[in-house]
Amino acid sequence: MKKYLLIILSVICVLGMFGCNNKSLNYIISNEPSITGNIKEVSENSVLIENESGEYVVLLDVENSDGIYSPILVDDTVTVYYDGNIAESYPMQINRVYAVLLIEPADRTVNEQP
Numbered sequence: 001m002k003k004y005l006l007i008i009l010s011v012i013c014v015l016g017m018f019g020c021n022n023k024s025l026n027y028i029i030s031n032e033p034s035i036t037g038n039i040k041e042v043s044e045n046s047v048l049i050e051n052e053s054g055e056y057v058v059l060l061d062v063e064n065s066d067g068i069y070s071p072i073l074v075d076d077t078v079t080v081y082y083d084g085n086i087a088e089s090y091p092m093q094i095n096r097v098y099a100v101l102l103i104e105p106a107d108r109t110v111n112e113q114p
Contacts, residue, residue: 055091067099075106
């Protein structure tokens with residue numbers, strides 16, 4: 001009987017740890033490091049962002065499902081919230097992303113016909 005109780009308590013603890021990993025968008029904005037820049041390229045799994053500090057490849061595997069807007073377009077200004085780690089390569093790389101938020105959309109009328 002003690003063995004079953006120990007197994008059940010272990011499973012509850014493990015499931016509880018997974019639930020603690022989900023950070024709310026408000027928590028992410030208030031507590032996680034971020035960069036802001038303009039999108040220069042968009043690919044299937046990443047974007048290239050440029051700001052005064054340089055260029056960053058940002059993976060779009062965002063951990064918070066509410067933390068990404070769509071569609072992501074070239075010349076959008078975005079803020080990327082991440083875990084604080086940046087790979088020192090060229091371009092720099094941000095692999096663990098919590099949220100990508102639109103700050104200023106690109107001018108969508110550039111390619112429109114009158």
